[in-house]
Amino acid sequence: MTYHRGGNTLLHALLWTGVCLAVGVLILAIGVGAQWPDPQDAGGQAGALRAELFVHIAFGIVALACLPIVLLFDGRTIPRKTLRPKVLAAEKFRDFLTASGRGGEEFLAEDGSVESLQRRPGGWIPVAVGLLGILLGTISLLGAVAASALLITLSARRSWSLDFACLAVAIASQSMAYTLTPNAFGQFELPIFLVNGAVFAILVVIGVIRGAREQGLIDTAAQTLLRERSRQDRAVAEVRRGIARDMHDSLSHHLSVIAMYSGALSVRRDLDPESVHESARLIAASARRSGIELREVLTMLRGDDQGTVIDPDLERLIADRSDTVELTYAQPLTPELLHSVGALERTTIYRFAQEAITNAVKHAPGQKLLLTLSWISELESVEMLACNAHIADAPTVAKARDQSLAGSGLGLRGLKERMEAMGGDLSVARTPDFELRARIPVPNLKEEIA
Incomplete structure (x- = not known):
């Protein structure tokens, strides 16, 4: 019995x-x-x-x-x-x-x-x-x-x-x-x-x-x-997906930059000392930042906080790559207004920019990435647009990229999950240029703009 x-x-x-x-x-x-x-x-x-x-x-x-x-x-x-x-x-x-x-x-x-x-x-x-x-x-x-x-x-x-x-x-x-x-x-x-x-x-x-x-x-x-x-x-599966998404968003960007520039250094022998110095500086900065974000993610996982503790400083992210990334705010949206929104919205915008930069570094090195943030009053949403031209693969660049990088597709998938979880959406266009467009609702920003 x-x-x-x-x-x-x-x-x-x-x-x-x-x-x-x-x-x-x-x-x-x-x-x-x-x-x-x-x-x-x-x-x-x-x-x-x-x-x-x-x-x-x-x-x-x-x-x-x-x-x-x-x-x-x-x-x-x-x-x-x-x-x-x-x-x-x-x-x-x-x-x-x-x-x-x-x-x-x-x-x-x-x-x-x-x-x-x-x-x-x-x-x-x-x-x-x-x-x-x-x-x-x-x-x-x-x-x-x-x-x-x-x-x-x-x-x-x-x-x-x-x-x-x-x-x-x-x-x-x-x-x-x-x-x-x-x-x-x-x-x-x-x-x-x-x-x-x-x-x-x-x-x-x-x-x-x-x-x-x-x-x-x-x-x-x-x-x-x-x-x-x-x-x-x-719930456990959702937590696991969140962990995977945060780990990818926190580390993949910096590791991609490290792999790209270190791969280029191993292949390019015609670089002048200033270019080598700049590449080494970017590698060191990305390594330090990846260590900081890894500790932040581990702190989040060990604690009871279900959000993110990563500082979503969009200006600092762009400043480190001012030669290859250009950020534009379409009126009436301004950097000051963007800083007034919630931490979740700021983090999502930061992740969007980070993923766009990572994709540009992986698949279009040397091309200018244009980031545009605008306010859609009808939808009470912030629209993010990332656009970069395709690159004709030079032999040396293609060799360095193929040796050091392998795209998994998890970045865009995780980014899409983030947008949809907030009630937004994400779309990708590959012709004539690579274009990544996303939208998230930010209703409290309407009062600030008005």
Whole structure:
């Protein structure tokens, strides 16, 4: 079984057996008082009456003995006290799975359902004992209530074949009662037989509904738990994508610059000392900046801050590359207005410029990159445009680029995710020039411009 049974289950079984015994004794007393004549007046029927009374008592005792056995092995995979709407919540369900050794996905069936937690027939021994109790208890006045409880309990075990078997045994037992206990049942009458059969069918339906309700509670709790796990998995995946995006945005740009200029230095032998000095300065600056941003990203990952701590200084980024990058603010947008927007918007604009510069360094070295920031009043958005001409690959430049750089396409993908997460968009055009255009909504900037 999937959980340990304690004294409460045994006490529950004995309690119901006691209730069935008390009600059975009352029914037997009423039946005997109503149907049996005085033994002195019975005459030749006295022996038959005593034999019939023995059948009622003996068969009833057997049915009452079968009841606690079936209740103890009732086929449940989750304790009865847990199967309540206000108890079987996802948290309690998780605790049960952990305590019963099903802490992972083991509670799922192969098809991903939770049918592995439904009621089971419980083995052939309790089923056989239950059918015997129904067969004998239906005949006996003393065991009639116990037989009804057995009929409901077995019908709740989520097995249609067992449900039909219980109903068939009950009807067959009713037929036998006309022969074994004629004083209690009287002569065979079809209306009474049909009414009793309908009662047995209702008891079976009650058992089926009971089992379906329990399974519905299990399914609801399990599906809630699965949805929670799915949300957690999606959250973890989103965090991983964010980490990958931040690592790419923080390091890829600087490493690309380092790889480009160091590759050019290894190939170009005709550079003058001033050019070599400038390339070395850019390499050193990019290396220092990449170290700083790496520490900032690691600080963010180790802390509880889900944002970014990188200083999005767009002017400093452009100043380091003033010979190859030109930044323009289209009126009415100005650098001062841009500094007044939120940190998230500034960081996104910074990442856009950084990715545009990285792509230009990789794929169009030596070409002028034009960055234009403008305000679209109709959309209350800032539009970013990066444009650079294509380059005719010179042999030395192409060799240096191919040896040191390999584009993965993750930069534009991550940038697109950033824009869409803020309600903006990103588009790429490759003819006649390479053009990267993005837009992010900045509604609070409207008041500043007005």
